[in-house]
Amino acid sequence: MSKNPMESVIRAEGLGKTYAEGKMHTPVFDGLxxxxxxxxxxxxxxxxxxxKSTLLHLLGGLDIPTAGEVYVAGHRMSALSDTERGRLRNRSLGFVYQFHHLLPEFTALENVMMPVMLDEKSPVPGRRWVATSIATVCFATLASVRTGHWIFLWLALGLWLAGLLGVGVISYWSGRKKVVAARQRATEILEAVGLGHRVHHKPGELSGGERQRAAVARALVNNPACILGDEPTGNLDDKTAGTxxxxxxxxxxxxxxxxxxxxHDRxxxxxxxxxxxxxxxxxxxxERSEV
Ligand SMILES: Nc1ncnc2c1ncn2[C@@H]1O[C@H](COP(=O)(O)OP(=O)(O)OP(=O)(O)O)[C@@H](O)[C@H]1O
Known part of the structure; x- marks a missing residue:
């Protein structure tokens, strides 16, 4: 993601949020x-x-403002589809919460690898490839029926099978490459947070501080432009929170x-x-003196 010093990583303009449930309206902010x-x-x-939490949700594109706009890395969030917003969130933002939210059945390494695995586009050609295959086989069948030479159909089916095999091989290798790259990046970032010796531990086998450090590693693994933290150390004792x-x-x-x-900790x-x-x-x- 771009780290151009002139470009804001996050910008909120005239942000407003009012929760509405039935007749009950809860205004939280306006013109922020x-x-x-x-x-x-x-x-x-x-x-x-x-x-505060409402604001972080809006900045992270997890909730929609009732007024104003949020820009993340220059992209207007309201102009994006859900998929595009999700992709931008995964690439440009990292989230750390009061509770680590690591998946208990996966190791620290696997938890940290996850955002990388989710980030890449699928290498498998999608609908266009399927549509082209169907069109080719239909055309070849028509040509075979018209000319009485079934060679057209056999040729088309042969090409389609070869294509299918090629796609399978490509997706297998790019999938493997993706896993290797994700593992390497996750290991690097776990080492950076001081957990190089705990990569194969599951969350239940880590201390509170270690779990939160793994959550920080997971937030950082895609090299986001910004980390949004909601009381990221709020669940830790003072010493561990400081660390x-x-x-x-x-x-x-x-x-x-x-x-x-x-x-909350001034x-x-x-x-x-x-x-x-x-x-x-x-x-x-x-001002510093007011904090
Ligand atoms: N889903 C919701 N529906 C209605 N009102 C809500 C909803 N979520 C939050 N609120 C209200 O919006 C206001 C802001 O809530 P928010 O959780 O953002 O505050 P906060 O500053 O993070 O609080 P805290 O420090 O206690 O966590 C509160 O008055 C809360 O009751």
Missing amino acids: DLDVKPGETVAIVGASGAG VFELMLALNRRYQTSLVLVT SLARKLDRVLELREGRLHQL
Whole structure:
């Protein structure tokens, strides 16, 4: 993904969100603006119920605003189809939550490999290939019936079978290549978060801090432009929280990945470039002395 310093990684313009259920309307914010540059680290703080999680959901394209626009890596989210939005999310954004959300039956390595495996386009030709095959066989049948020479049909069927075999071989090899590349990248990033010695452990065999570091690795594996974290250290004791937070900052410096982190912990928030307080539906930048 582009890390052009001029381009915002995430931009929200005039963002509004009102939850509506039947006659009940819950306005959360209105006219909210935010601009996050490549490599920037931003903390979002605010009282319980102020709308911090709602904001992260909108920035990550997991929910739809009732007003305004969100741009991720220059793409207007509302202009994308669900599939395109999902692809952009997988490539440009990483998510870390209070609870790790690792899949318990898979190892740390397999969990971290997953976003890479989901990212690539399928190498198998899709509908166009099937349509061309059917059209060729129909045309050859017609030609055979008209001319009385069945060689046309046999030729078409032979070509189709050869094509099918070719597609099978190509998809097998590109699938293998994809797995090897995903494993290599996941191992590299697990080493970067200090879990090189735990790659084959399942989440249940890791400590709380290690699980959260694996979640950070999974968020980073596709080299996203930005990580969105909702209380990423909120479930850890103070010491482990500090270690995981420092790790995220070190990775931000190493990979220039922007961070937008919701946190209740002001001492951690203070370590980021900007601290924004979500209050009365808008973001207010806090001075260092106010944090
Ligand atoms: N699905 C929903 N339907 C209706 N109201 C909702 C829904 N989700 C959240 N809300 C309301 O929107 C407001 C903002 O919720 P949100 O979870 O974003 O706050 P928050 O700042 O993250 O809170 P906390 O710090 O307690 O996690 C709250 O008043 C909440 O009750």
